[in-house]
Amino acid sequence: MNTVTLIATAAMGLEAIVAKEVRELGYENVTVENGKVIFKAHPKAVARTNLWLRTADRVKILVGEFKAESFEELFENTKALPWADYLSADAEFPVIGRSVKSKLFSVPDCQAIVKKAVVESMKQSYNVQWFEEKGALNRIEISLHKDTASLTIDTSGTGLHKRGYRYLHNEAPLKETLAAAMIQLTNWHADKPFYDPFCGSGTLPIEAAMIGQNIAPGVNRSFSFENWHWYDQRWMDDALEEAENLAKYDQPLNILGADIDHKMIDLAKNNAMEAGFPDQITFKQMQVKDFHTKDEFGVAVGNPPYGERMKEKPYVENLYRELGRALRPHDTWSVYIITSHPHFEKLYGAKATKKRKLYNGNIKTDFYQFWGKRPGSK
Numbered sequence: 001m002n003t004v005t006l007i008a009t010a011a012m013g014l015e016a017i018v019a020k021e022v023r024e025l026g027y028e029n030v031t032v033e034n035g036k037v038i039f040k041a042h043p044k045a046v047a048r049t050n051l052w053l054r055t056a057d058r059v060k061i062l063v064g065e066f067k068a069e070s071f072e073e074l075f076e077n078t079k080a081l082p083w084a085d086y087l088s089a090d091a092e093f094p095v096i097g098r099s100v101k102s103k104l105f106s107v108p109d110c111q112a113i114v115k116k117a118v119v120e121s122m123k124q125s126y127n128v129q130w131f132e133e134k135g136a137l138n139r140i141e142i143s144l145h146k147d148t149a150s151l152t153i154d155t156s157g158t159g160l161h162k163r164g165y166r167y168l169h170n171e172a173p174l175k176e177t178l179a180a181a182m183i184q185l186t187n188w189h190a191d192k193p194f195y196d197p198f199c200g201s202g203t204l205p206i207e208a209a210m211i212g213q214n215i216a217p218g219v220n221r222s223f224s225f226e227n228w229h230w231y232d233q234r235w236m237d238d239a240l241e242e243a244e245n246l247a248k249y250d251q252p253l254n255i256l257g258a259d260i261d262h263k264m265i266d267l268a269k270n271n272a273m274e275a276g277f278p279d280q281i282t283f284k285q286m287q288v289k290d291f292h293t294k295d296e297f298g299v300a301v302g303n304p305p306y307g308e309r310m311k312e313k314p315y316v317e318n319l320y321r322e323l324g325r326a327l328r329p330h331d332t333w334s335v336y337i338i339t340s341h342p343h344f345e346k347l348y349g350a351k352a353t354k355k356r357k358l359y360n361g362n363i364k365t366d367f368y369q370f371w372g373k374r375p376g377s378k
Contacts, residue, residue, distance in 0.1 A: 001043055001085060001230070005062040007152060008037045008053055013358045014181050018056045025052055038062070043232075046155050046225050047239035051218040054180035054211070057159055060141070060152035061086070068149040069103050071113055074142075078117035078151060084125035086153055088229040090135030093118060095142060102144040114142045114151065136227035157224035163210075164220035165275035166201060173200065174303045178360060179207040180217070185356065185367065186299050186336050190251050193298030197288050197323065199257030202268030202281070204301055209277045213251045216243035220275075254295070258286040289322040296332040297375055306340045306363070320347035335370040344368060 010018040012035065019030050019037045025048055031038040037056070049059045064081040068074040087093055095118070097111045104110055118140065123129060139154040161176040183204065188194055190212035196204040210217055219240065225231050257268055262285045272281050304323070307316030320341070327335050328350060337344065340363050345351050352368040359365065 003040050004043050004046070005038065005040050006045060006049065006155075007060045007062055008039075008049060008056040009058045009060065010035055010037060010056055011175075011178065011359055013356070014055050014177070017181050017184055018053065020184075021053050021055060022049070025049065044235040044238065046231065047223075047236045048242070050156055050160065050223050050225070051216040051239050051243055053160060054207070054217050055177050055184065057161070057177060058154055058156040059160070060154050060156075063140075063151045063153060065148060065150045067147055068144065069147050071104065071109065074104060074110060074149060075113050075117045077149070078114050078142075079121045081121065081151065083118050083121045086228070086230065087118070087122060087138050088135055089122070089126045089128055090132060091138050091229075092133040092135060093138045093140050095140045097142040097144075099144040100146070102147045104144055104147075104149075110142050110144065114140065136229070137224050138228070139224070155223060155225040157222065160218065162221060163217050163275070165206060166203065166271050167274065174203045174360065176203055176207060176217070178358070179203045179303075180211065181358070182301055182303075182336060182338060182367065183208050183211055185369070186301060187334055187371070188299035188301070190248075190253060193254040193293070193295040194256070195291070195293075195298060195300040196257045196302055197291065197300065197326075198302045198304045199259045199268050199283065200264050200303070202257055202271045202283065204303065205255045205257035205268070205281045205283070206272055206275045206277065208255055208301075209253055209272075209280055210275070212253050212255070213248045213280075215247050215249075215276075219243055253280045254298075255281045257281060257283045258288075258291070259283075260285070260287050287322075288319060289326050291326045293330065296330075297372065298330070298333045299336070300327055300333060301336045303338050303360070306365075308340065308363070316341065317343075317347050320344060321349070324349035330372070332372045332375075334372040335368075337368045338365050339368070340365045 008018050015032050019032045022030050022037055027039045027041050066077040095111045095115045097107045099105050099107050141152045143150045163176050194208045199205055259265055265283045265285045268283045305316050307313040353371040354369040356367040358367045
């Protein structure tokens with residue numbers, strides 16, 4: 001197997017950022033579609049993309065794609081695909097599915113047909129009548145869109161936002177993938193101060209530290225593909241060696257995470273320790289209004305409470321006013337805030353330089369960007 005077609009899935013609004021990451025890994029001919037980034041590469045790329053993609057949800061192998069307007073078409077075309085190239089005789093292969101704007105709209109029926117077709121294909125390849133499925137996990141997905149069926153195998157296992165450091169979190173955690181995307185949308189570099197006024201369990205500061213020291217986000221976890229019979233362990237070993245060589249552990253960092261809740265600060269410190277940053281990030285119990293600094297050209301990135309519940313609105317709106325009063329005087333600092341509140345700019349006291357639509361889970365938000373003065377400007 002010299003080439004595979006890979007699909008890096010992405011949350012809505014993050015596709016361009018994922019595509020940029022894929023290209024930065026050296027892969028070309030990248031196609032961007034809603035919710036996914038598609039590219040061809042050597043199978044080695046399975047290891048490298050799972051290790052390095054900070055903003056993708058998963059990496060999948062495309063096994064085949066075809067028109068399917070009837071269950072018979074779905075069965076026959078699925079059966080004709082080279083499943084034995086990917087699945088061992090003892091592989092566990094559950095099938096999940098989804099259907100959008102397609103004649104075959106019953107997802108449970110489509111899943112059952114795909115499962116049956118894969119089994120029939122494997123019977124022919126392995127000359128076996130029964131599969132116990134006690135081996136490595138190969139999660140198959142049947143995705144139907146406008147009568148085109150795509151069959152993929154998930155290489156990641158648990159979602160890529162699971163970095164392996166956040167065993168504990170607050171009630172409404174920011175996904176690591178979204179946190180990384182927010183940071184990549186800023187003008188922050190490792191030589192600048194970084195401040196998160198609402199750090200919660202520490203996700204933004206920890207992701208900033210990983211970016212600042214160029215640490216691959218997947219180095220402390222495992223993936224489904226590592227157990228596959230056809231995947232050469234040397235490809236993973238090479239990817240891990242590359243990640244180790246590219247890490248900049250000596251890069252000094254000036255990162256501050258603050259939160260009003262001392263329990264969150266304790267949580268953030270524990271998570272930073274798990275992530276390998278016991279001393280590189282400062283966490284401090286502090287109210288937004290108490291922020292003061294002599295540092296210049298810093299970057300503040302925050303995910304404050306949104307005030308989605310009516311009883312929270314007065315508190316949240318006052319918090320936004322305090323945030324503006326604390327940060328606006330630091331005119332060399334750039335400020336980036338994500339919130340669903342429609343009147344954030346008015347409450348903050350300034351009009352954003354730029355806004356970008358992002359989704360925090362199912363919540364439609366704006367990412368407000370207030371650019372500070374550049375070095376050398378008057």
